[in-house]
Amino acid sequence: MGAVFQNIGHILMAIIAFGILVIVHEFGHFILAKINDVRVDEFSIGMGPKLFGIKGKETEYKVCLLPIGGYVKMYGEDDEVTSSDPRAYANKSSWQKLSIVLAGPIMNIVLAILLFAIVGRVEGVKIPIVSQLIDNSPAQQVGIKAGDEIKKVNGNEVVSWEDFVTGIMLSEGKEVNIEVKRENETKEFTIKPELDESKKQYLVGIYGSIKTPTIVEAVKHGFGETVSLTKQTFGFFGQLFKGQLSADDVGGPITIIRISGEAARQGLTTLMFLAAYLSVQLAIFNIIPFPALDGGWTLILILQIITRREFNKEKIAKLNYYGFMVLMALMVVVLVKDIVRPIKF
Template identity: 50%
Template sequence: MSLINIIIAIIVLGIIVLIHELGHFILAKLNGVKVEEFAIGMGPKILGIKGKETQYSIRILPIGGYVNMTGEQEKSDDPRAYCNKSPLRRLSIVAAGPIMNLLLAIILYCIVANVTGFASPKISGFTANSAAKEAGVKVNDVIVKADNSSIHTWDDFSLKMLLNKGKTINITVKRNNQIKSFNVKPIKNEKENRYMVGIAPTVVSKPSIIESISYGGSETVTMIKEVFLSFKMLFTGQLSAKDVSGPVSIVRVTGAAASAGFINLINFMAFLSANVGMFNLLPFPALDGGYVILFVIQIITGKKIDDDKVGIVTTIGFALLMALMVVVTIKDVLYPLKI
């Protein structure tokens, strides 16, 4: 692992963390909460600038960041304290970080689409001995569903086929404003060791701004679905612990993406940002999603949950996350991701 790869990875992750924490920071300010520190990184401070009331700092460990608000960790009589704001205002502050990551992903995917074009699920042709063509699928059909799963991007369909184990797949297409469905039996491609139906996407080489924005949003939704699918496969045993990647693998893959060109790096950065956004929205203690659930419950019931109990659960959740990070890092070293 070269030094340049590490530097590039730190910059990429730093931007993603910066955008995330900026979301928390902006909404805190908009809701009248006093922010004591805006930090990128963890551990000892290596650089700091004092603003009107907020300390802006960069810390030595590039593994995250935080926005330290008055009344976030302790009770306070300050009317501008986080703890004295309504559950709805605190919910907006907590949710803003992950939402900013998802918005960043959309913007980055827009840039990729605008520069390189993108593949759409509109069929442009068939391979030899195409199972889809034999089933009745035609050129210019637009794939809208595969086994009742909505298809918005070519990646949606590619993932569906990547996971196919030879089972007949029901493909729903839009043809001249009519919806038609076909049962297609995939054929195994021995060279690639996966099943395929023998269709080619339509490549939009020079998309308009509207098409680029639409692609950015759709591709981000695809990434969100992949996050949920990954967790489902992990908990059902379809993925093993060796398939989970951590910081070391991220550095290696980021370096590989950078070596493949700037646009490839931007594309991988969008992928990371979408994953960071969705991971933080998971309803787990210490993650933003855990607080989102907490505040939603408070808004619905109108009852405040005891801060001490919340603190205990959050501490346990944070400890579990740190333990998971250590385990995944060890796994990365012992079983490095092949790229």
């Protein structure tokens, strides 16, 4: 019975962690709306029917039944305002609207940097200095040794361990040129990475060294982790569009809860690392230039700023409506896939 309650506790921790990501995202929209003097009518965590809420001076803060995101409802956001009310979102400039739209993804990126920094400060960070090698690995076979400091991968400078990992991943199994510093001497090696079937990653058999960073170094590490993860995510999209990934590699909300629950079992720092990872994914997903997403609005607003004219509001509203319907349908498909063919890990 104790194990059951413990599992429930881990799942609740996972749900709370994901909820924090949504809160931070929506808070970005909320605070920039306030800065731009836009009236916010609702601040919702979750979608669908309301479970409970608190009415503030002018904003209702509520939690809804379906834990699949959230939203900030601004006065005049749907262009229902026909008056010249200065507090209506519809009557703000394109620059003001753009700052409100981008604030959500930016807050997720800031949160990711902070969480990665905290985890790095507590557990130490990997640096691109070889600590040991796997026996008979590609790196050992070409002559790389423990103590070598990795300086470049395919001509690209390596500042962090993430730079090295990203360089190997982007090679997609092709030969890579690795430059190392060994006792004040520069050496170059050509290595062909091997595919690790269990991790579905290309590896060369090198372990990095661990260092306990200062606070400034931890923040730099958090920034580096976020940049590296962003590159990896776009690399994932590239593989997806090339047909190099299958449906079994894609998960939805149930998969997120399962993985988050497992991370919670392994400790708070593991859960924080996963939360940082998901925060970056949430930011990237939202900036995809698709109707109804922040990225769709960003594209429209940038085009309006460039052309110095507003587009037809009815057409934009219709485009966003259909975009929202497509997103909801996709969410249902992913949810069903999560149940019928869950990712194995």
